[in-house]
Amino acid sequence: MQKESSSIDELSAATLGQSERVVLSVQDLSVRFYLQSGVVSAVNHLSFDVEKGTNFGIVGESGSGKTVTALTIMGLVAIPPARVDSGRIMFNSEDLLRKSPNDMRNIRGKRIAMIYQDPMTSLNPVLRVGFQIAESIMVHDKIPRKQAYATAIKLMEAVGIPEPEKRAQAFPHQFSGGMRQRIMIAMALSTDPEILIADEPTTALDVITQAQILSLLKALQKQRNMTVILITHDLGIVAEFCDQVLVMYAGAGMERGTTREIFANPKHPYTKGLLESITRVDKDIKRLNSIPGEIPNLMRPPNGCRFHPRCQYVFQKCLNEEPREFPLPGGGFSKCWLLESDTR
Amino acid sequence: MGLGKYLLKRSIIALLLIFFVATLNFVIVHLTPGGPATIFLLNPHISAAGRKIVLEQFGLDKPLYVQYEIYIAGMFTGNWGTSYFYNEPAFQVVAQRIPATLLLMVPSLILTILVGGLFGIIGARKPFSFVDRFLSSFAFFFYAMPAFWLGFVLLTFFVLFLHVLPAGGMTSISGGGSVTDIFSHLFLPVVSLTLVNLANFSLLMRSSLMEVMDQNYITTAKGKGLSERLIFFRHAMRNALLPTVTMTGLFVGFLLTGAILTESVFSWPGLGLLTFDSIESRDYPIILSLFFIFSIMIIVANLITDVVYGLLDPRISYD
Amino acid sequence: MLFTAFWILGYHMTEQEQLEVGRVPSKDSAEALVQERNYLQEAFRFFRDFSRNRGALFGLVFLLVLTISAIFANYIFPGNPNTSFLVPRPLPPTLQYPFGTDDVGRNLLELVVYGARTSLTIAFVAGSILALLGTVVGLVAGYYGGLIDGGLMRTADIFLTLPTLPLILLMAALLGPSLLNIMLIIGITNWPFMARLVRSNVLSMTQREFIQIEKVMGASTRRIVFRHLFPNQFSLILVYTSLSLPLVILTEAAIEFLGLAPISISWGFLLNVSTHYWIAGAWWMSFFPGVAIFMTSLAFYLVSEGLKEVLTPTLKRKRDSLVVQLAERK
Secondary structure: OHHHHHHHHHHHHHHOOOOOOEEEEEEEEEEEEEOOOOEEEEEEEEEEEEEOOOEEEEEOOOOOOHHHHHHHHHOOOOOOOEEEEEEEEEEOOEEHHHOOHHHHHHHEOOOEEEEOOOOOOOOOOOOOHHHHHHHHHHHHOOOOHHHHHHHHHHHHHHOOOOOHHHHOOOOHHHOOHHHHHHHHHHHHHOOOOOEEEEEOOOOOOOHHHHHHHHHHHHHHHHHHOOEEEEEEOOHHHHHHHOOEEEEEEOOEEEEEEEHHHHHHOOOOHHHHHHHHOOOOOOOOOOOOOOOOOOOOOOOOOOOOOOOHHHOOOOOHHHHHOOOOOEEOOOOOEEOOHHHHHHHO | OOHHHHHHHHHHHHHHHHHHHHHHHHHHHHHOOOHHHHHHHOOOOOOHHHHHHHHHHOOOOOOHHHHHHHHHHHHHHOOOOEOOOOOOEHHHHHHHHHHHHHHHHHHHHHHHHHHHHHHHHHHHHOOOOHHHHHHHHHHHHHHOOOHHHHHHHHHHHHHHHOOOOOOOOOOOOOOOOOHHHHHHHHHHHHHHHHHHHHHHHHHHHHHHHHHHHOOHHHHHHHHOOOOHHHHHHHHHHHHHHHHHHHHHHHHHHHHHHHHHHHHHHHOOOOHHHHHHHHHHOOOHHHHHHHHHHHHHHHHHHHHHHHHHHHHHOHHHHOO | OHHHHHHHHHOOOOHHHHHHHOOOOOOHHHHHHHHHHHHHHHHHHHHHHHHHOHHHHHHHHHHHHHHHHHHOHHHHOOOOOOOOOOOOOOOOOOOOOOOOEOOOOOEHHHHHHHHHHHHHHHHHHHHHHHHHHHHHHHHHHHHHOHHHHHHHHHHHHHHHHOOHHHHHHHHHHHHOOOHHHHHHHHHHHHHHHHHHHHHHHHHHHHHOHHHHHHHHOOOOHHHHHHHHHHHHHHHHHHHHHHHHHHHHHHHHHHHHHOOOOOOOOOHHHHHHHHHHHHOOOOOHHHHHHHHHHHHHHHHHHHHHHHHHHHHOOOOOOOOOOHHHHHHOOO
């Protein structure tokens, strides 16, 4: 199984264009939680590549394993009870999973940064905002306080906070949700990271603020030539902002491709199902179909393909064997037996 | 809310509480069958004239609201009645004992917060480690222990068996009130009072720290790649400081209660012993005065902690 | 015992939990079947989980032994404890009198065992008063909200800020010494903390959708309260009550010790009497009753910790899925 995955990785890397450098490569990642009541298989042989400078979206329902994946990349997963049972996470030709905690700390927050879902509780209420932004560069780059503060003010300006000199002395509770998210972005970008992981950054915000934050992210990304991994359950956001998409379900990557392909020509039944359940501007939809059934219990996942209980195209092979990742012409893959006939 | 407004609100509430306590005092006293003069009035040999004198002396012949006015005025001017037992103004009797109790309570409070806090921090630093479990077991052990019994155990051990420390009271005749003398008498009561509260405090400290460590902003801090020590001491502890302040106020109350019991065991001449004695001798004016002063002490302590809390929490002092 | 009934009920999975696991109870008959099987199974599972905590098990055993000895005290020690004196002065522990004797020569062991009756009775009754008062107030305040809630909570606050021991002192000194009074006093001074907890629970539950759905469907208040809110609280009420029992025991002992309720055969009062004889060297008079108080309070505490572990989910915290919560532990 492992050999085939790596050859597929090489294949997809090749077809995605060798001129693009792959900045992050997740290869055959499996993360399980060993609990008293059982073992939760949160991430299951997941593989994907992220190209430098792109906006890479990870879509999935809650429980699909997208957040755990992000936390594993950052090294924030609690090792008991969790365990990384297989795989590598290659960041610029180094395996993050093999790094010592100290080395990982040097990367975390400095070269790979993360912003989180709930801006209301993600900032420390007793520390001033300017300090929280400046802290990263003070610690990582050893920049003296005054200078760090000046940088923080500039960052606040860049993310669109008015009167930054004054506001830097304020505390988080004095800001609105959207503003706090901007502060988090400023905090994350302070060290000029190569990768920014955004875990559902707009889920807790209203629609208008959502749009503002996302366009801010896009602008900053362009400015800094940064890679963004955007985790979301909202297909609309993906359509609008992401270049490439990975669709996750029950801890595995079901389909991967460019946004255009995924939306125009989804190959995986799950992706198809997702797309059929939302309204679209470009099509006249009379009826929304939801995917029947519910997400599986990760302690006792279904045999074979994890999606098979809900799949309308299911056949015998799906029940017994977990599908391979079949490469698609555009450069992505689909983890579905339906494609076996195509490749033959 | 603004710091000024918050402080004002807290002070007013404190004042109202004191007033309420005084009123409660009054109400309860007059609700008991017979009222404060019961002892005298129940005397079968009392004559009609004598009865009249008693009533007059206690002001019971006046209408209730007038009595109330007199009472409240008295409370605030220091006229708390006269002790049956000592035949002195209650206020004086009580006031005399305050320093001794403070001598017991203040060191205990300091030790409880410092040592208890330390244990709590150590436990929270490495949760469920051997050290943590050891300290927690120690804390649970003393949490369930009756404070006064601990006093007896210590007394038995150190005095009866080892003959190391004095048996009680604040000074001994031979010692004559020197610092070392008082200290040797102070040692066991303070230890007895402190141990139980220290345990309790360390548990609370630990759990509030652990709760803070669970918060989202700690994850953010971890995501910034900060060292574990930095996260714990800068991000977590400053947040845990707030509930600690509140807890201190709470513990003043616990220590007061504990002091009452501990003083009774060690015959330490403070408010607690007075409580014990005055209950035995049914000295109502003293009992009521003690109730009042205990309430005031606790209310004031809570007010002070509220003020400090307001100063420390930016959510209150800013906006 | 009341408590046995309580925990069986408390462990029954409510509709909400069934929904979350993905099994929606379809018809009443099916539900009835499920419920019957649940009780026995749940009971066994409960015991097994509980016993995993050795401290809790020890506490439970101790309490059972204590209760049984208290109930059957007159068989273990025939005769009136008050009349069995040998020599009217305290004697140190010997084989015949394992705890020694008290100032009038009564067997201290006997007194301690009889004293258990007082303490256990007070513990259960005061605990029940506490639970009842706190639960009712909490449910009402949490469910109705608004002015009722505000009013009740202000009252609770007043009770919380009032210093407890002085209040107890005052009430006990003036109401007079009696068993009933102590139980009432302890119950009344401690209910606010329970009410707050129940109320915050009810509040968090009313926000949840299934309650809203029931309301929209027009279910009567009684139905909502009894079939949905209450059962969920059982476990919590049980845990909180048992957590407050050590305090009840200690408070009761303190009241008796101070002489506010001289019930002649009670642990606290035995300690009170012992103060006068300690100087003479009769250390056993204070030691053994104190040990009894201590062990009982400790036992209640251990049991409550055990209950807490079994009945309340430990990962009841913030955000989304279980997996994510686990992931962020580090």
